[in-house]
Amino acid sequence: MGWTGKILRIDLTNGTVNTEALNMEWADKYLGQRGLASKYLVEEVDPKADPLGPENKLIMATGPLTGTCASTGGRYSVITKGPLTGAIACSNSGGYFGAELKFAGWDMVIFEGQSPKPVYVTIFDDDVQIRDAGGLWGKSVWEADKKIKSDHQDQMIHVAAIGVAGENEVLYSCIVNDLHRAAGRSGVGAVMGNKNLKAVAVRGTGGVKVKDFKTFMDATNAGKKVLKDNAVTGQGLPAFGTQVLMNVINEAGAMPTRNGKDVQFESANDISAEAMAEPRRSDGKPNLLTNQACFGCTIACGRISKIDETHYTVQNKPEYWHASGGLEYEAAWALGSATGIKDLEGLTYVNFICNEQGLDPITFGATVGAAMELYETGVIDDKITGGIELKFGSSEALVKCVELTGKAEGFGKELGLGSKRLTEKYGKPELSMTVKGQEFPAYDPRGIQGMGLTYATSNRGACHLRGYTVASEILGIPEKTDPLETDGKPGLVKAFQDATAAVDSSGLCVFTTFAWTLEDIAPQVDAAVEGNWTVDKMLEVGERIWNMERIFNNKAGFTAADDNLPERLLKDAAKTGPAKGLVAGLDKMLPEYYDLRGWTQEGVPTNETLERLAV
Amino acid sequence: MQVTLKLFASLTPFLPAGAERNAAQIEVADGTTILSLLDSYNVPREHCHLVMLNGVYHAPEARGSVPVSDGDHLAVWPPVAGG
Ligand code: SF4
Numbered sequence: 001m002g003w004t005g006k007i008l009r010i011d012l013t014n015g016t017v018n019t020e021a022l023n024m025e026w027a028d029k030y031l032g033q034r035g036l037a038s039k040y041l042v043e044e045v046d047p048k049a050d051p052l053g054p055e056n057k058l059i060m061a062t063g064p065l066t067g068t069c070a071s072t073g074g075r076y077s078v079i080t081k082g083p084l085t086g087a088i089a090c091s092n093s094g095g096y097f098g099a100e101l102k103f104a105g106w107d108m109v110i111f112e113g114q115s116p117k118p119v120y121v122t123i124f125d126d127d128v129q130i131r132d133a134g135g136l137w138g139k140s141v142w143e144a145d146k147k148i149k150s151d152h153q154d155q156m157i158h159v160a161a162i163g164v165a166g167e168n169e170v171l172y173s174c175i176v177n178d179l180h181r182a183a184g185r186s187g188v189g190a191v192m193g194n195k196n197l198k199a200v201a202v203r204g205t206g207g208v209k210v211k212d213f214k215t216f217m218d219a220t221n222a223g224k225k226v227l228k229d230n231a232v233t234g235q236g237l238p239a240f241g242t243q244v245l246m247n248v249i250n251e252a253g254a255m256p257t258r259n260g261k262d263v264q265f266e267s268a269n270d271i272s273a274e275a276m277a278e279p280r281r282s283d284g285k286p287n288l289l290t291n292q293a294c295f296g297c298t299i300a301c302g303r304i305s306k307i308d309e310t311h312y313t314v315q316n317k318p319e320y321w322h323a324s325g326g327l328e329y330e331a332a333w334a335l336g337s338a339t340g341i342k343d344l345e346g347l348t349y350v351n352f353i354c355n356e357q358g359l360d361p362i363t364f365g366a367t368v369g370a371a372m373e374l375y376e377t378g379v380i381d382d383k384i385t386g387g388i389e390l391k392f393g394s395s396e397a398l399v400k401c402v403e404l405t406g407k408a409e410g411f412g413k414e415l416g417l418g419s420k421r422l423t424e425k426y427g428k429p430e431l432s433m434t435v436k437g438q439e440f441p442a443y444d445p446r447g448i449q450g451m452g453l454t455y456a457t458s459n460r461g462a463c464h465l466r467g468y469t470v471a472s473e474i475l476g477i478p479e480k481t482d483p484l485e486t487d488g489k490p491g492l493v494k495a496f497q498d499a500t501a502a503v504d505s506s507g508l509c510v511f512t513t514f515a516w517t518l519e520d521i522a523p524q525v526d527a528a529v530e531g532n533w534t535v536d537k538m539l540e541v542g543e544r545i546w547n548m549e550r551i552f553n554n555k556a557g558f559t560a561a562d563d564n565l566p567e568r569l570l571k572d573a574a575k576t577g578p579a580k581g582l583v584a585g586l587d588k589m590l591p592e593y594y595d596l597r598g599w600t601q602e603g604v605p606t607n608e609t610l611e612r613l614a615v
Numbered sequence: 616m617q618v619t620l621k622l623f624a625s626l627t628p629f630l631p632a633g634a635e636r637n638a639a640q641i642e643v644a645d646g647t648t649i650l651s652l653l654d655s656y657n658v659p660r661e662h663c664h665l666v667m668l669n670g671v672y673h674a675p676e677a678r679g680s681v682p683v684s685d686g687d688h689l690a691v692w693p694p695v696a697g698g
Contacts (some may be wrong), residue, residue: 232696236624236696243697244692248697251621253670329698459655474665578671
């Protein structure tokens with residue numbers, strides 16, 4: 001119950017489709033989605049496998065609450081070995097695709113091998129087919145979505161597709177579902193492109209059964225009431241979206257700006273939630289049209305925007321005049337603050353293109369920021385950029401870059417490598433703001449110390465969604481801690497990482513945790529599936545998942561030396577704001593973190609830890 | 616003395632006339648505390664969740680005793696979050 005109990009295994013090399021029973025023993029130890037699919041991956045893929053080779057697998061996985069009426073129960077994750085990092089990758093997405101997969105009767109789909117020619121897969125309940133994608137290859141995510149629905153004469157189909165970026169194996173290409181929801185990070189789209197898999201189209205007409213219907217309704221209704229009554233999830237997120245953080249983080253002096261040279265962006269307010277809601281001078285309309293919810297979500301934090309039709313980016317392109325996914329905080333930061341650009345309409349256009357072509361806007365924006373620093377310091381010039389004047393603050397330069405990157409044309413081909421490979425190529429690796437090859441997002445660890453440890457130890461490379469201590473350090477959720485202090489942060493980071501791994505395995509959105517704790521979540525899971533799901537069991541499962549991911553990465557060749565931060569954060573003190581004079585105090589936190597994890601000081605789980613968790 | 620008052624998200628309407636987007640330059644008397652300043656602009660106390668003076672958070676219990684000084688920036692948000 002909660003589970004359909006069935007998974008699909010699709011061998012793209014041989015063009016075969018097989019079904020299997022879900023491994024319920026593993027479901028009891030790893031829950032679902034991130035945890036369970038990672039278990040399948042670590043059992044089936046050699047950690048040393050080439051991420052962009054037929055030996056890598058790509059798993060689309062739901063959680064036990066996906067497709068149920070639990071609030072936000074529409075999530076699915078893509079699990080694979082990530083090409084940007086070489087580490088285990090797990091990218092989570094909302095929208096409607098995950099729930100539809102469950103309605104079609106499947107908990108998980110495992111894609112293996114590599115198709116000899118472009119294909120797409122249709123999953124219409126039990127009818128699963130690998131189809132020729134000759135007519136889709138080369139098309140954008142949006143065109144592919146439209147064509148698939150039209151070809152199959154069903155507007156209710158939900159599509160997860162790669163754009164041209166994924167086809168070109170841009171190392172940070174993403175998988176976009178429902179037009180603008182994305183499994184965004186670590187380059188999962190490149191793996192799909194490497195498999196010659198353009199899209200997965202799903203239509204399900206079944207429902208999802210739960211273990212104990214009455215208890216489930218009581219638990220999910222109680223959960224919805226908590227979300228509604230909480231000022232953050234009931235009012236703040238629906239009204240302002242994640243973008244409200246733009247001014248908060250800037251004020252706190254933790255806004256990585258111009259490739260991390262500064263910690264405050266003087267134009268942050270021009271690209272903030274408040275600016276999005278303000279009538280534009282040009283046409284009197286605001287950038288933000290409305291908010292939007294993913295499947296079953298009672299928070300509805302999504303942003304739907306419309307670009308000013310007179311803006312230079314779309315003046316002659318009416319195809320971009322419609323409403324679409326607008327700027328979320330991380331995208332606005334990467335495209336704006338990391339590059340020093342304050343052109344809200346321009347950033348919205350670039351965000352549209354990232355969705356249309358299937359690019360992770362975080363890594364894309366941060367990579368352009370690094371390239372701008374290479375350009376401004378004379379390391380690269382117009383000859384290399386193909387004439388793009390890559391100056392901090394130039395909206396025109398960013399727009400040219402995005403138009404080239406997905407297509408892997410000109411300098412876009414180099415940008416498609418991500419900042420680590422790009423800066424290494426030009427002999428300036430210190431200018432890459434990455435951990436394990438992945439760009440860190442919108443929080444500067446000099447001003448939010450816990451995030452330094454979060455980035456350094458994240459199993460998928462630098463990331464905020466693996467342990468969002470910003471909630472405590474800045475927002476006071478569940479309780480306020482001092483962002484400039486390193487004391488107590490190892491425990492805080494570990495607690496966030498373990499709890500998040502459990503939430504990511506449930507089918508729920510991590511944003512619920514601004515109001516919910518595992519005390520709210522465990523009863524919903526427990527009423528849906530067998531297994532006596534208590535808070536303690538969820539935490540244990542979270543910790544087990546964390547260790548399993550770590551072991552995969554260690555076997556892939558990562559060591560404690562990779563639990564590090566860019567030199568800039570460790571050596572160049574913040575110049576302004578409350579963190580002025582501070583660097584990231586990673587050395588003060590990491591040894592204690594390893595101890596708390598039950599790892600050696602080399603970052604390896606001890607035998608006692610492995611036995612305790614039965615990994 | 617002059618202080619910059621910044622009210623964000625749903626608190627913006629409490630800014631005085633002449634404010635630019637989310638900020639207003641205001642004149643305050645010596646001895647003004649965070650709390651007395653916010654009270655004087657009728658910003659509902661229960662909505663003042665994140666209160667940062669020059670970027671540093673001050674808890675509700677401290678707001679009545681922390682004075683503001685010339686050139687300070689006082690920024691306030693209702694309960695918000697993102698990610
Ligand atoms: S909170 Fe936002 S991201 Fe999460 S499920 Fe709801 S709309 Fe989607």
